[in-house]
Amino acid sequence: MLTGLLHLWRKLWLTIKNYNLFPSIPPTQDQHQLRNQRLSTRLFIVLLILSLIVLILYTSLITITQTLKFTSPSITQYRQLYSTYSQTLSCDCKQISINYDTFLHLNYTLHQVCDSIFVTQDWFDYLQRASPNIPMYGVDLRRSAANIFQGMRAFCDLSRQTIENRLTEFYATQYVSADVVPDELFQLQAESLISQFISSTINNFLLSLASIRQTTQSNVLLNAQFNNFKFETDQVSSVYSYPCLYNGCSCANSAKCTMQCVVFNGIELTVLFYVPGMYIGCYPVESLLQSDLRCWYNQSCISQVQSYFNASAPMNVTALKAAVSEEFEMNSTMEEILGKLMIEEWFPTLMYENYYNACSPSECSYVVEVRNSVVYIVTTVIGVIGGLVTILRLIVPRVVTLVRKNRQTEASATISTEQETHSNILQRIKNYAETFSLFPSIPPTQDQHQLRNQRLSTRLFIILLILSLIVLILYTSLITITQTLKFTSPSITQYRQLYSTYSQTLSCDCKQISINYHTFLHLNYTLHQVCDSIFVTQDWFDYLTLARPQTILYADDFLVSGTYLFQGMRAFCDLSRQTIENRLTEFYATQYVSADVVPDELFQLQAESLISQFISSTINNFLLSLSSIRQTTQSNILFSARQTNYALLIYQTNLIYSIPYSYSGCSCASSAKCAYQCRMYNGLHPTVLFYVPGMYIGCYPVESLLQSDLRCWYNQSCISQVQSYFNASAPMNVTALKAAVSEEFEMNSTMEEILGKLMIEEWFPTLMYENYYNACSPSECSYVVEVRNSVVYIVTTVIGVIGGLVTILRLIVPRAVALNLNVFPSIPPTQDQHQLRNQRLSTRLFIVLLIISLIVLILYTSLITITQTLKFTSPSITQYRQLYSTYSQTLSCDCKQISINYHTFLHLNYTLHQVCDSIFVTQDWFDYLTLARPQTILYADDFLVSGTYLFQGMRAFCDLSRQTIENRLTEFYATQYVSADVVPDELFQLQAESLISQFISSTINNFLLSLSSIRQTTQSNILFSARQTNYELGVYQNVVVYSIPYSYSGCSCASSAKCAYQCRMYNGFHPTVLFYVPGMYIGCYPVESLLQSDLRCWYNQSCISQVQSYFNASAPMNVTALKAAVSEEFVTNSTMEEILGKLMIEEWFPTLMYENYYNACSPSECSYVVEVRNSVVYIVTTVIGVIGGLVTILKQAIPLFVELSVFCSRKWRMNYGRNSVLPVV
Known part of the structure; x- marks a missing residue:
């Protein structure tokens, strides 16, 4: 056993020692060459192993x-x-x-008083009904209580309505984020949004209320209970007024004068009770704001108050709960409570x-x-090994031969190398080239045909290889490619450099696509210098009051009217400033949306456009708010306490009637704009001492002021001239305005012109592009250039291809010239049948495995279905629609411009109710109604009297509706529609319809809220209607003028402004009713009456003729009825409140232009996902990429596998044969 192992080890050692990958052909016996070949083999193996180890280590260890x-x-x-x-x-x-409403809900609870009995109609009726039927002073709680609590209800209702309106708009606002915002950051942003919403809502509400309060004071509107002005008669025919004083404060100078509410003992000045926390003053609303609710938290206090009311009309009243409120104290004033919109607590749900x-x-x-995955490492090694083996096989033998160059000289050589002639060298090179063969036969042959095939194969191989490499090198080096280069985290300087060079293709994606304006834009301003002058200070107002003679003066005397004109001027300054600050807060919180960095110049233009839109919108909204107040004031015929629009006259010693004042032939009954130049009289003598340049007096101080200019107040001499008529005992140093200061306005610019620019001298915008860029914070910029491939790319491409190319050519070329089925000949060639059999088996197995591998690879790459993202560059809208019809589920087209103004793709036209274009809202009709009535005393509820004001109110509604819509449309068109991808046609249509619906709803709600604010404060302040439709005047003891509330069908104007009944036409001053005008109502205020009226009579020619029949026949006028068939939205008996509830719009006509949206979005590329099979190009390139490494591996592995398999088989047969020999008996 041991001998066998030693024999096997020696055989293995000899095999390794003599292993030769680079045998010479024909085989050599030269030991030097054989050693070179074996050293080359060992070096090749070592270098290959080292290279693979380095590659594997590198790819597996690098991070x-x-x-x-x-x-x-x-x-x-x-x-x-x-x-x-x-x-x-x-x-x-x-x-x-x-939309915010997707993820944010905002609930709230109002102050408990808003759900208490104190703001119910039952409570108002009780206060009115239980009040003692005796003369009382205005500061007596029993006389003013109903109006104070009506003011409280107004605040509750307006707060609630304001919040609901604003919440609707807030919920429709869009939260823009390109990426998912993390939970914590989202929480912070939501809290900021809520805080901004609450702050903005409160500020706008208070501004709206301030506008009404300040114009009420500036117009010196009379409180019907005479809390701001008292009236007395001269006991003949005239009535004059004087301002009330509260603790030394005059209502002529301030609307905020107050004193504590008391309960008197009738008309005696004995005080029975001071009502804790309650104040009364010039106007109930102003008094209420300074009051608190401490008494109404205290059951004892409530009982004490009730004890002074009529015991025959008891009412159970429960005090407010002291423990309920955490936000407010019991002694928090209503101004403090209203400063938080009467909200006890907000409950946001995120x-x-x-x-x-x-x-x-x-x-x-x-x-x-x-670290790289095993799959990546294996594929990298397989991808590299083919080229690596080819390169090493070319380089290693030549390096070894060069290093171990044979330095031995042949003794028999008689001619040295130096003596070789030039011709011999060329001849040797020629012979070498002719006989050079890369494909020698094994064993070597002398057959000329085979030798020729080998040489042809060699030349063809070299030519094809060189041609392939030349084509590859030329192609990769000469083609121009469109290359997208990227620049990471560029600074603003680097961005500008890139933009200056690659402006057409540069794209830098913003990390933050929505940025608040305040980040990069500040807007400062200076108001007209008069707003910082002495002329709008309380000292000046007090001076004007104290410096005039303490005698009765004409209402149009500048000594009287000057105070109110300058109070109006201060109101304009304050309201302008407050409006700008409120709007700037909202403006700064608005988001600028851009997916990519916007270039400097374009950013500048867009910012200028934003500023221009902001200024225009701010001015328009301010003027609309002021116009609403002005027009409702005139429509309600509100009485100016200085009798500048109506004069009060005595009739039959104890009755008082009113007549409209006229200025240069213009009646205040027809127009609020009647006016003439201010003058200064010689006391009550009609002699005019001085006309004040540029200053006008008319029906209302505010209307007069708008027509006035400041020329006198730029002139020191004019000021001195005016002061010369004042009381010399009260001097005041007054400096004229500076003529050189203003560039925007002239000295004779009217206040209407100045107010038309929001009293702004100049705007100072500051644009900080760098702040915008830093907030956008592009992580990467990309730009497209046309370049040729780099040397590195060319070299790596050649290296990557050469291995597979050489392998393919070595396989194909010789076999194409002459078929050779032995891929593994032994070197030196052998005649051993066993070895030849192994070589043929290896060849067949190689071919089979190679073919099977290629078939599997080709089948796999050609049959598998892959999910592929296809792209379509710059599709037209037609192409987009075709793509969408086929690939709607996966189609995505990124917009270049992700925010697009609505006006780009949406226009909204409309038609107002036909009455707004009829004769019934023209000045001619108003003049006709005025001139056509009898010149006698008439009842206040006679249509001959009230008709003018009802139709003036109708015109006001038309004008305000139209102006509101135009203003809101301007803002609507400037709103941005944000979409990162192209929105499909149908969805876009639905979204547009939703936007339009939200716009209409929001516009109507805001308009009605504005009107409601005016209506409710008018009633809360008990403003006196000059035609005595809400309160009637009488004379007490021939001197003192008193008022009592008017009633309509049992409904008292002290309890409700909506009391009304049908308009009638009397027989002069006789109480006989000649005609009831169908659909028309008269009540406490013309505006309230008009809202309950309808137009049925004015659709009927007979009814119009019937009405006209009671007019003065000397002033005929042709009047055509409205067309009944015109309106689809309204019926003939639709009330004005119903018509106004739709902003008087008959029909809206939206025009949606999807193509405009698509072009503005301008998608540069659409991508969509399809399931496809690989293309032929992909299959071929994959095969070529794999075949080099595959052939190399098979050629190395198969012979060893075959030899091992044969060896094992032979050993098994030998062992099996030996074990199976049976003994012979």
Whole structure:
């Protein structure tokens, strides 16, 4: 056994020692050459093993940065990934814009008073009904309580309505994120959004209320209970007014004058009770804001108050609960409570999972440092081994031969190498080239035919190899390729350098695609200098009040009107400033959306456009708000306490009636804009001492102020002239405005022109592009260049191909010239049949395995179905639609422009109710109604009187509706539609319809809220309607003017502004009703009456003629009825409230332009997934790439396998044969 092992070891040792991969052909006996061949074999094996070891070690040990991907992760999987790979995890959202209502709900509770009995109609009726039927002072709680609590209900209703409207808009706002936002960051962002929403909602509400409050004071509107102005008669025919004082504060100078509410003993000044926390002053709303609810938390206080009311009308009232409120104290003023929108507590609900599901990431990627996988290492080795073996086989023998060059000289040589002639060298080279063979036969042959085949094969091999390499080198070196180069984390300087060179193809994806404006844009401004001058200070107002003579003056005397004009000026300054600040806060919180870095110049243009839109929108909304107040003031015929729009006259010693004031032939009954130049009289004598340049007085101070200019206040001499008529005992140094300061306005620019620019002298925008760039924070920029392949690429390509190419040529060429079925001849050639048989078996097995491997490879690569992402560059809309019709489930087309203004693809036209284009809302019609009525005293509810104001209100509704829609459309068109991918046609249609529906709903709600604010504060302030439709005036003891609430069908205007009954036409001042006007109502305020009215009469020509028959026949007018068949939205008896509930819109006409959207989106590439088989090119390249390594491995492995198999078989047969010999008997 041991002998056998030693014999086997010696045989193995001799085999290894004599193993020769580079035998010479024909075989040589030269020991030097044989040693070279064996050394070459050993060196080849060592180098091959070392190379493979180095390659395997390198590929297995190096740490590579690898981007791993996770398809369609659930929220749980995402959180697990984020907990581990938070620094590099990125999950692209399929839906990058998500409405807030998807993931955020915001509930709230109002102050408990809003759900208490104190804001119910029952409570108001009780206060009115239980109030003693005796004359009372205005500061007596029993007289003012109903209005105070009506104001409280107004605040509750307006707060609730404001929140609901704003929440609807808030929920429709889009949250934009290209990647999934982590849970914690999402929480912080949501909290910030909620905080901004609450702050913005409160600020806008308070601004709206401030506009109403300040214009009310500026217009000196009369409180019907005479809390701001008192009236007395001259006991003849005239009535004059004077401001009320509260603790030394005059309502002429401030609306905030108040004193504590009391209960008097009738008209005696004996105070029975001071009501804790409750105040009364110029206007109930102003008083209420300074009041608190401490008494209404205290049951004893409530009982004490009730004890002074009529005991015959008891009501059980429960105090507020002191322990309920955590936000407010019992003594928190209503102004403090309203400063939080009367909200006790907000309850936000954030649903991160809903956000995640809406974002719906299809794939998450994260970066890890890993080692290469076994599969990668094996495929790399197989890919390299073919070329490596070929190169080593070419290089190693030649290097060894060169190093071990035979230095022995032959003794028999008689001619030295140096003596060889040039011709002999050339002859030897020629002979070598002619006889050179890469494919010698084994054993060597002398057959000329075979030798010729071998030489032809060699030459063909060399030619094909060289040609192939030349073609490959030329192709890879000469072709121009479009190459996308990438630049990681470029600085702004590097980006600008790249953009200057590659502007057409440069693309830098933003990490943060939505950036708040305040990050890169600041907008400062300066108001008109008058807003910082003495002319809008309380000192100036007090001076104007104190400096005028303490005598009765004309209402249009500048000594009287000046205070209110300058108060209006201050109101304009304050409201402008507050409006700008509120809007800037919202503007800064708006998001600028861009998927890629926007170039500097384009960014500049876009920012200028944003600023321009902001300024325009801010001004338009401010003017609309002011216009709403102005027009409802005129429509309600609200009485200016200084009698600038209506004069009060005495009728039959104890009744008072009103007549409209006229300015230069313009009646305040027809227009609120009637005015003429301010003047200064000589006391009550009608002599005009001085006309104040540029200043006007008219129906309302605000309307007069808008027509005035400041020329006098730029002129020191003019100011001194005005002051010369003031009381000399109260001097004041006043400096004129500076004429050189203003570039925007002239000295004679009217206040309307100044206010038309929001009183802004100049805007100072600051654009910080670098801040935008840093916030965008592009991680990578890519740009396309056309280049030729690099030398490295060419060399690596040649090396990668040469192994397989040489192998294929060595296999094909000689066999193409002459068939040779022995791939493994022994060297030196043998005649041993056993060895020849092994060689033939190896050849057959090699061919079979090679063919089987190639067949399997070809079948596998050609038959398998692969999921392939195909791309389509710059598809037209037609091509996109074709792709979508076929690949709708997987088609994705990235938009170049992900945010697109609505006006690009959406236009919204409309038609207003036909009445808005009819004669009934024209000035001619108003003048006709004024002139056509008898010039006698008429009842306030006579249609001859009320008709004008009802139709003025109708025009106001038309104008305000139109202006509201235009303003909102401007903002709507500037809103951005955000989509990362092209949105399909049908979905786009649905989304557009939803956007339009939200826009219409939001526009209507905001308009109605604005109107409701005005209506409710008007009632809460008990503003007196000049035609005495809400309160009637009388004279007490021939001197003092008092008021009592008017009632309509048992409904008192003290309890509700909505009291009304059908309009009627009387027989002059006799109470006989001649005609009830169908559908038309008159009540406390014309606006409230109009809302309950309908237009049925004005659709009927006979009804119109009937109404006209009671007019003055000397002023005929042809009037055509409305067309009943025109309207599909409204019927003839639709009330104005129903019509206004749809913003007076008959029909909307939306135009959606999908092609415009598609072109603006401008997808550069569409990708879609298909299941396909591999192409012929892929199959061929795969086979070529594999065949070199495959042949090399088979040629090395098969002979060894065959020899081992034969050896084992022979041994087994020998053993089996020996064991099977039977003994012979």
